[in-house]
């Protein structure tokens with residue numbers, strides 16, 4: 031059963047071919063055998079109990095009994111939630127994130143929490159304070175990040191689907207590197223209540239799956255206004271599970287700035303082949319330009335650290351989480367935060383603190399906000415000409431573990447294709463579009479706000495035509 | 508050198524009287540056991556988000572409207588960052604460059620009727636910090652064995668009202684604050700209890716040569732929890748600044764603390780105020796954009812405020828500014844007085860409400876609007892006084908009875924026989940008796956010593972327990988003694 035898509039698992043359960051208890055047991059067994067390091071912890075007992083309860087219940091909600099893995103950035107009541115950080119070691123939340131609660135209400139069974147870069151800061155999951163996660167396509171390579179565990183577990187058939195969070199590419203980039211589907215919805219589509227904040231104006235929760243239809247199905251249960259999140263939005267139309275086979279009349283703009291020297295040839299070729307498929311299916315491909323997106327990375331690395339410097343200030347070891355004993359208040363703050371945050375988190379807190387400092391605000395944060403407005407305008411102008419924009423999701427395929435850990439800038443470049451979309455708050459997804467040197471290449475499609483259905487339709491048609499096999503060579507189907 | 512005059516602006520923090528906190532659903536409380544009104548949001552658990560309390564926005568808008576402020580069509584929240592255990596997020600959600608309410612004006616009126624116009628710079632919304640408790644040692648932070656945090660107060664909606672530096676004396680500051688407080692009480696937006704900290708004031712104080720328009724270096728006098736201390740603190744700080752400058756020194760911009768016990772001013776350690784708050788637009792909240800129709804409705808629904816009430820009472824009823832000021836101390840007292848004044852002579856009503864009624868009730872710990880003396884009863888009593896049925900002492904005694912029993916004044920007068928004696932025959936007999944008993948004084952009177960008249964009136968009151976009509980007695984003494 032673990033090789034099946036979520037959709038197929040739902041069908042098998044409905045047909046009585048398998049019970050939820052058996053299904054969860056199978057997935058738990060696969061997840062417990064974790065050479066990839068996808069999971070920080072499993073909730074085996076909780077998952078089994080829920081599966082049995084669902085099997086016994088007369089009602090069958092839409093996702094009844096289907097296992098799911100959840101990134102450790104999401105608050106789960108009574109299940110340790112660390113956000114990949116020592117500072118939250120042993121922390122058991124008293125409430126469950128709205129997104130997870132909605133899936134549980136629809137019958138989904140959370141089997142465990144997945145590894146991530148500490149506080150979602152990173153592009154390789156190597157910034158986890160606890161463990162490395164390996165790419166199921168090549169165990170010496172990174173799965174991408176920050177949602178590396180959620181991507182790896184779906185690629186490795188440890189879960190049919192999972193939840194991640196995306197601030198500058200943290201769903202799309204690992205989905206690309208692990209050869210699966212990952213989607214970042216429109217900002218405000220999914221409630222952030224219970225998502226441990228990295229950069230509040232950018233963070234969004236979204237699905238990982240092995241098929242576009244699964245991603246759409248999961249998303250359909252996530253979206254909608256939440257009274258606990260003021261920035262969440264009323265969803266204009268239901269998210270549909272896509273059926274499109276053709277792209278007739280669809281205009282796709284290929285972002286020129288992201289198809290140049292900075293992108294590996296193998297990645298470019300795979301993306302170009304995918305553009306050929308777009309045309310085969312009746313769509314048209316035109317080159318477009320997003321001139322301000324070249325400032326995306328610099329803009330992002332002012333805004334995200336600025337917000338994170340405030341968001342992470344609450345982790346002081348006073349009310350919850352781990353702490354380092356001290357004599358005075360100042361020693362307590364310095365000792366706890368100095369010892370229990372990792373180097374990348376500290377680097378970004380320092381960056382953000384500096385960017386907001388009195389006298390520098392306009393020069394950094396103020397200017398970054400203005401560039402952000404320009405990027406929004408670029409996209410608006412692009413969408414006057416085309417329906418969707420396409421680009422590589424990542425300029426490279428999965429890189430080697432340790433290859434970039436000493437060079438933060440090289441690591442930051444991993445998100446160069448995904449960041450502009452995040453800054454504009456737009457929906458985007460990554461689908462696998464081929465292999466380069468035996469490793470998956472991701473195609474990113476982005477659309478205007480609330481164009482999720484159009485994006486999913488296009489992605490589904492392309493996925494069917496491309497016929498990418500999501501099963502990594504060493505993984506049992 | 509010309510005289511140095513004070514220039515003072517104030518910042519007032521007011522806890523709003525909402526049911527729940529500013530950004531979560533916890534109920535407000537005072538005096539409940541520590542940490543019984545908390546939730547993941549106000550404890551800043553990982554992943555939580557704030558949601559703006561609409562009721563708090565409404566109350567803040569009412570304050571802004573009452574102070575004649577411009578209402579921002581779209582105001583935003585900011586994060587004010589600093590680390591302290593009473594601030595669980597390590598930032599306070601406040602407003603920075605786009606407050607809910609902008610420029611306004613509030614004109615206080617001194618006892619002598621002099622107007623004290625004060626520009627309002629802004630009125631904005633924010634959340635209160637939690638309460639730190641220092642255990643062991645002296646109960647202060649220094650020397651405490653440990654500190655604990657009570658998060659019940661954390662997240663209470665606060666409004667900060669900032670004035671222009673338009674005030675020029677400590678006494679005017681006190682008048683302004685007292686009348687501002689009255690306005691807030693009339694609006695019903697806060698209980699404005701300074702001892703419980705639901706209203707707190709800071710003052711920015713500087714001095715400058717009289718006639719100059721340039722501002723001197725200001726100091727901030729922090730967190731005074733009574734108007735009296737604030738007035739004394741400002742006076743002391745102005746004197747300190749004058750002395751500093753007179754001695755050739757310079758005033759340093761700093762926060763100072765007034766020690767009410769010693770009357771001394773101490774600078775707070777500069778380390779504590781070396782904050783760079785790194786203001787950041789709050790990304791978790793959407794802008795507050797109040798519907799103009801809603802704002803218009805709130806404006807139309809404002810009650811008659813004490814400033815207007817005072818002006819009306821002085822103009823229409825002939826009350827003194829002082830009477831009007833005292834009687835608008837609280838909305839309850841003002842409503843009570845207005846009800847009495849509608850049925851009785853307003854000046855007499857003002858006198859009795861301010862004076863005898865409050866004096867008698869104070870012993871019982873009651874307020875006029877709480878006990879047995881309904882406005883109708885007090886008006887009835889004043890009517891009996893006005894028509895001569897009761898003398899002043901008789902009225903006081905009757906009032907005491909009404910307070911104790913809740914009887915109607917007329918019934919009390921009848922039952923206790925408190926009615927004034929004005930019967931000619933009865934009074935004539937009394938006067939004749941007194942003239943006979945005090946022959947020496949009667950002779951003095953006949954020899955032209957008019958002062959002795961008072962002696963006889965006093966004797967008559969004594970003999971009747973104050974019930975004799977003093978005017979009639981006085982007339983009869985003359986008639987009978989002088990054979991007029």
Ligand SMILES: [Zn+2]
Nearest residue numbers: 531533546549
């Ligand atoms: Zn609360």
